[in-house]
Amino acid sequence: MSLKKRIIPCLDIKDGRTVKGINFVGLRDAGDPVELAKQYAAQGADELCFLDITATIEKRDTLVPLVREIAAVLNIPFTVGGGINDVALAKEIIKAGADKIAINSAAVKRPELISELAAELGSQCVVVAVDTKEIEINDQEIPHQVRNKVFVAGGRVETELETISWCQEIERLGAGEILLTSMDHDGTKNGFALELTNTISRKLSIPIIASGGGGTSAHFEELFKDTEASAGLAASIFHFGELPVPELKKQLNAAGVAVRN
Numbered sequence: 001m002s003l004k005k006r007i008i009p010c011l012d013i014k015d016g017r018t019v020k021g022i023n024f025v026g027l028r029d030a031g032d033p034v035e036l037a038k039q040y041a042a043q044g045a046d047e048l049c050f051l052d053i054t055a056t057i058e059k060r061d062t063l064v065p066l067v068r069e070i071a072a073v074l075n076i077p078f079t080v081g082g083g084i085n086d087v088a089l090a091k092e093i094i095k096a097g098a099d100k101i102a103i104n105s106a107a108v109k110r111p112e113l114i115s116e117l118a119a120e121l122g123s124q125c126v127v128v129a130v131d132t133k134e135i136e137i138n139d140q141e142i143p144h145q146v147r148n149k150v151f152v153a154g155g156r157v158e159t160e161l162e163t164i165s166w167c168q169e170i171e172r173l174g175a176g177e178i179l180l181t182s183m184d185h186d187g188t189k190n191g192f193a194l195e196l197t198n199t200i201s202r203k204l205s206i207p208i209i210a211s212g213g214g215g216t217s218a219h220f221e222e223l224f225k226d227t228e229a230s231a232g233l234a235a236s237i238f239h240f241g242e243l244p245v246p247e248l249k250k251q252l253n254a255a256g257v258a259v260r261n
Contacts, residue, residue, distance in 0.1 A: 091120070163196065
């Protein structure tokens with residue numbers, strides 16, 4: 001029997017406010033993160049994700065006081081990411097009230113950090129976020145070939161890493177979960193990256209949280225029926241009241257998808 005699927009709102013934080021863009025650009029204000037967190041906990045969200053999206057670019061630590069403030073109003077698991085590049089800061093964030101920490105750029109830069117965090121905090125507390133985008137390969141013999149590549153620094157910098165092999169490496173190093181964000185689908189509300197999510201979720205044994213493109217309950221239904229993803233993460237549809245969490249869960253239940261109530 002597979003576990004019930006999770007619905008996770010995501011707070012992208014910039015300058016202490018929740019923001020949302022499309023394909024990682026064009027950010028607009030989406031409200032006060034503490035108020036939104038309180039609202040999602042009351043609505044029955046299964047978890048909450050907080051990503052300080054400019055911490056890595058600005059070379060500073062995650063906003064620990066804000067983490068503490070949000071944790072104080074939550075009674076659901078809380079994942080925090082952004083600018084975490086060592087065990088000491090990760091422990092400080094857990095101490096401030098987070099249940100899990102998410103790393104991305106720091107893991108690509110120094111993959112052994114995943115193992116260090118897992119050893120110190122336990123694998124269940126370590127989420128590795130993978131921002132991925134389809135890149136066309138210049139091959140004259142086979143035109144229009146695409147490959148999924150990993151991006152870091154809030155989606156600004158392309159790496160040499162191929163998405164699927166990097167996800168396999170993340171699991172091998174001891175992470176407990178992967179937050180897989182399709183940059184091509186991010187903020188579009190046109191549906192999740194089903195093919196890639198399906199491939200990765202079937203190859204790996206750790207849970208995959210799918211992010212990028214969730215716009216309707218049908219998109220979440222496709223995600224959970226056509227892939228092995230454990231959770232669906234979204235932002236703007238929840239922040240702007242387009243599809244409240246209780247309504248989404250009600251529609252998924254009606255469609256035969258087992259979600260937590």
